[in-house]
Amino acid sequence: MTTESLPRHTRHAAPSHEPPAAVRATGVVLVLAVVVAIVAIAFALPAAHSRPHDVPIGAAGPQAAxxxxxxxxxxxxxxxxxxxxYPGEEALRDAIRNRDVYGGISFGPDGRTLLIATGASPAVAQLLSxxxxxxxxxxxxxxxxxxxxxxTAEDPRGAGLAAATLPITLAGLLPAVALVLVLKREVWTRFAAAVVFAGLAGGTIAALLRYVLGSIEGNFWGVAGGLTLGLLAAGLFLLGLGSLFGRAGLAVGAVLALLLGNPLSGLASAPELLPSGWGALGQWLPQGATATLLRSTAFFDGAGATMAIAVLACWALAGTVLIVIAATRNGKELRAAR
Incomplete structure (x- = not known):
């Protein structure tokens, strides 16, 4: 009798080398515990070890020198x-409005004046006071x-902008993940959808800040445009990683955005209030540059935003390059399969 003639139920499956369920469950629990610990450290460490260091301020008047x-x-x-x-109070005022310094003290003939700019950072303004x-x-x-x-009168503590940190990060993260998982090979469709989403999300967040939270009053379109650029920078770069490297690229990009970019953005405080060196690093990441651009457009008519715009443009360009490479590779694979 041949093997093929044996009844189906008499055949034996190959022995499984999978660990017992208890061992697998223990592994999952330990991995999740490590992940939670890393997330807690990433968000809590900057706050726990934050202190002001080299916060740029100004002083004006003969007594100041x-x-x-x-x-x-x-x-x-x-x-x-x-x-x-600075030689005089007007020069100091111009420096504050141009975001060269956060504030300062003027020694004038009428007495001493403390000049602050809460829009640049409520935390620094409180410290200066x-x-x-x-x-x-x-x-x-x-x-x-x-x-x-x-x-603004509706948001005197500036809590609305500080609370926008995580939504801005997620708005740059989630669309890229969803587009890569849903659209398997349509690289340019993903790109177009990401650009459209960035515009819609940027306008939506600006509208919430203006009309719901009351955190901003003027320059609505400037704020919306800055947020759109920030979301494009984060979204296109992550989309490029996902298009080129698949789920591994998405995972790396998401981890960097959540565990590095978000806590180091400085939007809730100021880069100079984060641990030394980390605040400066955050300004080179999309979230930190977006935070600076948001405050510049919301309270200073765009002053001090040049570097942030350049950083975001570079991230968006890098993401676009990755997408082009992925599209070219996919095209070659399709032609080879025919």
Whole structure:
């Protein structure tokens, strides 16, 4: 009797070398625990170890150049500030409006004036107010405070922009993942859909910030355009990774965006308030550049946005190059299969 004539139920399957269910479950639990720990560290570590370091501020007036202000600041906040001296109060005001410095103190004939810009960073503005009031109390001289980029009346603490950090990251991440998984080989259809989505999402987030949260008041189209560029930079680069390397590329890009780009964006505080070196790194990533561009367009009519625009344009260009390479490779594979 041949093997083929045996009843089906008498044949024996090859022995399985798969680990027991308990071992597999233990492995899943341990891997997930490690992932959760890494996520917690990525988000909590910058906040836990944040402190001001070399925050650029200005000082104006004859008394400012004497060095007394630098000594007082070093006493109240060692290593926190990097001071630039300006010939007069108007020059200091221009520097703040151009986002060269976060604020400063003017020594004028009418007394001392603390100039802040909450729109650049509520956290830095609060820090400057605390230090300035401490110096005023120490010197026994009144200090007048003026905000050159005040928050809106509906969002006086600037919480809306800070809360937009994660939605901006997800808006650049999720469409690329979905498009690569749903459209298996239609590379240029993915590209077109990603560009359209970036425009829609940028306008939607800007509308939420303006009309729902009340976090911005003017330059709506500038804010929408900046957000669109930021989402294009993040989305096209991740889409390029996914188009060229498949799910592995998506995984690497998503991990970098969530565990590095998002916590280092500085939108909730300021790059100079993050651990030394990490804040500067964040500004070279799409999320950090988008955060800077968002504040520049929302409160400073685009001032100080040049570097952020250049960084985002480079990420978008890099993503487009990866997509072109993937499309070329797919075309060759299709021609070879015919």
């Amino acid at each position: 004497s060095g007394q202000l630098a000594d007082l600041l070093e006493q109240h906040a060692p290593g926190a500030f990097d001071i630039t001296y 605390q230090v300035g009031n401490g110096i005023a109390q120490h010197a026994g001289v009144p200090l007048r405070t003026e905000d050159l980029a005040p928050p």
